[in-house]
Amino acid sequence: MADTQPVSGAFDLAEEQAARAEALAEASRAWFRSQGYGPVKPPILERAAPFLDLLGEEIRSRMYIFADPGGHEVCLRPEMTIPTARLYADSIHARGGPFRCYYVGSVFRFDWPREGRYRQFTQAGAEFFGGLDAADADAEVLALAHGLLGSYGLSDLRVRVGDVSFFAALLGDERLAPAWRVRLARAAPDFATLERELAQDAERRAATAASTEPAGSAPAGGSEIGALLDQTPAAQRDALLGHVLTTVGPEHFGVRTPEQIARRLLNRAEARGPIEPAIAGALTMLLAIDLPLQEGLAEVRRIADEARSSALAAVVDGWDRRVRLLAERGVDPAEVRLSPRMGRGIHYYTGFVFEIHDSSGSTESQLCGGGRYDDLVESVGGTDPVPAVGFSLGLERVQLRLGQEAM
Numbered sequence: 146m147a148d149t150q151p152v153s154g155a156f157d158l159a160e161e162q163a164a165r166a167e168a169l170a171e172a173s174r175a176w177f178r179s180q181g182y183g184p185v186k187p188p189i190l191e192r193a194a195p196f197l198d199l200l201g202e203e204i205r206s207r208m209y210i211f212a213d214p215g216g217h218e219v220c221l222r223p224e225m226t227i228p229t230a231r232l233y234a235d236s237i238h239a240r241g242g243p244f245r246c247y248y249v250g251s252v253f254r255f256d257w258p259r260e261g262r263y264r265q266f267t268q269a270g271a272e273f274f275g276g277l278d279a280a281d282a283d284a285e286v287l288a289l290a291h292g293l294l295g296s297y298g299l300s301d302l303r304v305r306v307g308d309v310s311f312f313a314a315l316l317g318d319e320r321l322a323p324a325w326r327v328r329l330a331r332a333a334p335d336f337a338t339l340e341r342e343l344a345q346d347a348e349r350r351a352a353t354a355a356s357t358e359p360a361g362s363a364p365a366g367g368s369e370i371g372a373l374l375d376q377t378p379a380a381q382r383d384a385l386l387g388h389v390l391t392t393v394g395p396e397h398f399g400v401r402t403p404e405q406i407a408r409r410l411l412n413r414a415e416a417r418g419p420i421e422p423a424i425a426g427a428l429t430m431l432l433a434i435d436l437p438l439q440e441g442l443a444e445v446r447r448i449a450d451e452a453r454s455s456a457l458a459a460v461v462d463g464w465d466r467r468v469r470l471l472a473e474r475g476v477d478p479a480e481v482r483l484s485p486r487m488g489r490g491i492h493y494y495t496g497f498v499f500e501i502h503d504s505s506g507s508t509e510s511q512l513c514g515g516g517r518y519d520d521l522v523e524s525v526g527g528t529d530p531v532p533a534v535g536f537s538l539g540l541e542r543v544q545l546r547l548g549q550e551a552m
Contacts, residue, residue: 152264152265153264154256154262154263154264154265155263155264155265156263156265165544166267166540166541166544169297169540169543169544169547170249170267170269170540172296172297173247173249173269173293173540174247174249176292176293176296177247177271177289177293178247180289180292181245182245182246182247182271182289183245183246183247184246184247184248185229185232185246185247185248186248186250187222187225187228187229187231187232187248187250188222188228189221189222189250189251190219190220190221190222191219191220191221191222191227191228192217192218192219192220193208193210193218193219193220194218195227195231195524195525196208196220196222196223196224196227198524199227199492199493199521199524199525200223200224200227200492200493201492204223206255207223207254207255207256208220208221208223208253208254208255209221209223209253209254209255221252221253222252222253223252223253223254224252224268224537225248225250225252225268225270225537226270226272226493226518226521226535226537227493227521227525229246229248229272229535230272230274230518230521230522230524230525230527230533231525231526233246233272233274233522233527233531234522234523234525234526234527235526237274238274238522238527238528238531241275242275243273243274243275243276243277244273244274244275245271245272245273245274246271246272246274247269247270247271247272248268248269248270248271249267249268249269249540250267250268251265251266251267251268252265252266252267252268253265263539263541266539266540266541266542267539267540267541268537268538268539268540269293269537269538269540270513270515270535270536270537270538271286271289271290271535271536272533272534272535273285273286273533273534273535274522274531274532274533275531275532275533276532276533276534277532279496279497279517279532279534280463280466280467280470281470282532282534283467283470283496283497283517283534284467284470284471284473284474284476285474286515286534286535286536287304287306287471287474287476287499287515287536288471288474288475288476289536290499290501290513290515290536290538291304291475291476291501292475293513293538294501294512294513294538294543297543297547298547299503299512299543299546299547301503301504302501302502302503302504302512303480303482303501303502303503303504303510304476304480304481304482304499304500304501304502305481305482305483305484305487305499305500305501305502306438306481306482306483306484306487306497306498306499307483307484307485307486307487307497307498307499308460308464308485308496308497308498309333309494309495309496309497309498309516309517310460310495310496310497311431311445311457311460311461311485312333312339312428312431312485313495314454314456314457314459314460315424315427315428315431315452315454315456315457316329316330316333316424317456318421318424318454318456320421320423320424321420321421321424322418322420322421325420325421328342329342329420329428336432336486339428339432340432340486342420343420343425343428343429343432346419346420346425347425347429349419350419350422353419423451423452423453423454424452426451426452427448427449427451427452427454427457430444430448431445431448431485431486432485432486434483434484434485434486435482435483435484435486436482436483437479437481437482437483438468438478438479438481438482438483439468439478439479440483441482441483441484441485442461442464442468442483445457445461445483445485446458446461449461467497487500493518493520493521493524494516494517494518495517495518495519495520496516496517496519497516497517497534498514498515498516498517499514499515499516499536500513500514501513501514503546512538512542512543512546513536513537513538514536514537514538515534515535515536515537516534516535516536517532517533517534518533518534518535519531519532519533521533
């Protein structure tokens with residue numbers, strides 16, 4: 146006989162359980178409405194490509210994805226922000242002006258079921274599109290999330306914030322070799338990968354410092370050309386290497402031009418060389434910050450000064466007003482911690498990010514998370530970038546936490 150039980154990680158709800166779940170969903174809707182947010186309802190069935198493009202191909206193993214009878218790759222939505230941004234791009238954007246919306250609906254992710262983790266769960270959240278004052282919109286959305294959790298009766302909440310722009314400012318520094326700029330930018334959404342790149346660079350630097358190789362000798366492999374390039378100003382290296390390749394003759398490099406091959410070789414050489422020390426040091430120190438908000442911002446300022454990064458200094462200066470606005474909206478900055486490495490592992494974030502945790506300190510203590518994603522609307526079909534910020538939470542995890550507090 147076929148197994149008729151619910152799929153692992155999904156649950157039947159009836160009577161009191163169903164009533165509690167519906168009451169929590171309705172409480173969420175009521176809170177959003179009271180704050181001036183209106184409902185949206187994107188479909189459960191979505192095209193898979195936008196999620197794979199924006200969340201990374203690695204999300205595929207966690208999606209319920211399949212080909213429909215028409216041969217299109219579709220999925221059960223694994224989250225609500227991308228469908229809501231697509232809905233906004235398709236139906237709302239042309240109107241202009243700010244747009245505040247909320248949703249409450251089921252999402253689906255393949256996960257190993259355990260306490261607080263489910264394969265089907267109810268996601269509630271809000272998105273604010275078109276808010277031209279980024280600091281004010283960020284403060285509004287964080288306060289909205291904090292107030293929502295408070296409206297459920299949850300207290301002793303821990304807020305953590307970060308900013309993807311801290312890293313973008315350093316990775317855009319002209320002192321950083323282009324090959325390293327690309328390589329580190331690819332690593333940055335996953336801060337553990339970025340940390341490994343920096344650790345490996347530090348190891349190479351230490352090995353070089355300990356080397357007994359005589360000064361001025363040819364680089365590894367005996368490349369006299371490499372030594373010559375090291376002594377050539379960066380602006381002239383392409384031309385020099387292109388000239389060498391032209392002298393060798395086109396029969397040795399197929400359809401590519403000498404200039405194209407020169408650029409590829411230089412990129413490879415740069416990626417084997419060290420990261421600019423000031424940038425490597427600044428990135429390493431940023432990743433280590435986990436401090437009360439004001440102390441953390443002071444540390445970022447110190448790092449910017451030490452690295453002589455005006456771009457990073459400008460980003461942290463912008464936080465002064467955001468902190469004041471948070472306080473005005475009822476989120477005490479003294480109870481917020483700054484953790485720049487908290488990029489939330491989501492590729493589409495472009496600036497401010499946040500999480501709110503309970504006080505348990507467990508690995509499943511996160512109750513909600515969100516951030517700024519100014520490029521997302523254009524990525525899902527919008528005609529141009531739109532400033533946007535939002536958050537979401539899982540109602541089943543909230544219900545679990547409420548049950549624990551009632552015990």
